[in-house]
Amino acid sequence: MILKTLAFAFLLLLNNPAFSSVMVDDFVNQQHNFTPTPSNESSEDDRPEKIIKELFEAKIQASYIKDAAVINNRFFRHGEFLLSRQTDEELELEDERNTPEMKSLCSTSISDGRVYDAFNRLADNFHNHDSINDDYRDFNYVVSKNGTLFIMDAENGCHSYILKSKPEDPYYGIGKPVACAGKMSFSQGKITSINIDSGHYWPFEDQLVLVTHHLFKKGIFANDAKVGIRTYTRLPTDFISRYPRCEWEYEIPLQVFLSITPEEILNKYR
Missing domain, CATH: 1.10.12 (Lyase 2-enoyl-coa Hydratase; Chain  A, domain 2)
Known part of the structure; x- marks a missing residue:
């Protein structure tokens, strides 16, 4: 308050x-402890x-x-990841989309550096949703505690519907802890953007660093991929000084984001 x-x-x-x-x-310079790079361009967003x-x-x-x-x-370390539990423990049984089959329907496979959905279609924001082909939408994604990627049409349900207990379990309906969750964009099986936009899990930037490195090793990012964050306060303190222009945006080029190493993150949780 x-x-x-x-x-x-x-x-x-x-x-x-x-x-x-x-x-x-x-005040801005004091908070970030750096001097922004001079620019001849100005916009309303730079005010x-x-x-x-x-x-x-x-x-x-x-x-x-x-x-x-x-x-x-809510957050705890598990192997190479940090897991987050669901923010609230609503059982969510009333939603007809929340079915035991959701996990298999959201499964993915990877071949030749490209992601395929459960129906063996190349993951693509334009072409493999359940509606008309020219309907462009992001995917909801979760990464399990073992690093497995699941994706769903953003209109088909919530992040917490994907990984569940067995239906007879009294806690069925509550999502299991995940390594990360949010929105993901694809073009021809390549990830073009990833973020932590999940109201059910509220992951944070440390989790995104670890999962991004994990997925990058699989070769499934597009060369011009972007990483979306919520706040720079969760990144290493010297990040802004290394990449001063990045503080003006909340979408970071993949290669810049990967400069934050998993070791930098995990060392904070020993």
Whole structure:
């Protein structure tokens, strides 16, 4: 409550003409501990006020994740991954899409560096959904504790429907812990984008680093793939100084994101 109050007060301050853009720039640079690379191009997205608001959103998000990890014990290490439990324990039995067959229907296979769905179709945002061929949609994905990739049409259900207990289990309906979950885009079997957009699991950037490296080893990313994140506060402290222009966006080129090593992440969880 205190954090939200402070954030609201600061946003009111942003609208005060006396709060100059110079002061905003000083605050941004102090938070990130770097000086942005000069650019001749400017856009509405580069306004200092927008960056400040995003910083506050990031801090609120980071605070929520930290509290969730400590209080609810949602995150834990398992081999080369960090697993996250479902954020709430609703049984979700009322949804007719939540069936025991969902796991097999969302399975994938990999051949020659390309991902195929459960029906042996190349994973592709344009062509292998259940509706008309020109309907472009992302996929929901989860990666299991053993590193297996599952994908589903984003309209066919939630991330927590894929990996379940047996139907007779009293906890059927609650998703099992996963290494990561979110949205994924494909073109001709190659991953073109991956993020952590899952409200059921709320994974965070450390998990995404580990899973991205795991999938990269399988050779299934497109050369121009992008990685989407929520906040830079969850990345190694020197990341921004290494790649200063990245702080202006929340989509990072794959090769830049892979510069964060699994060792950097896992060393924090020993």
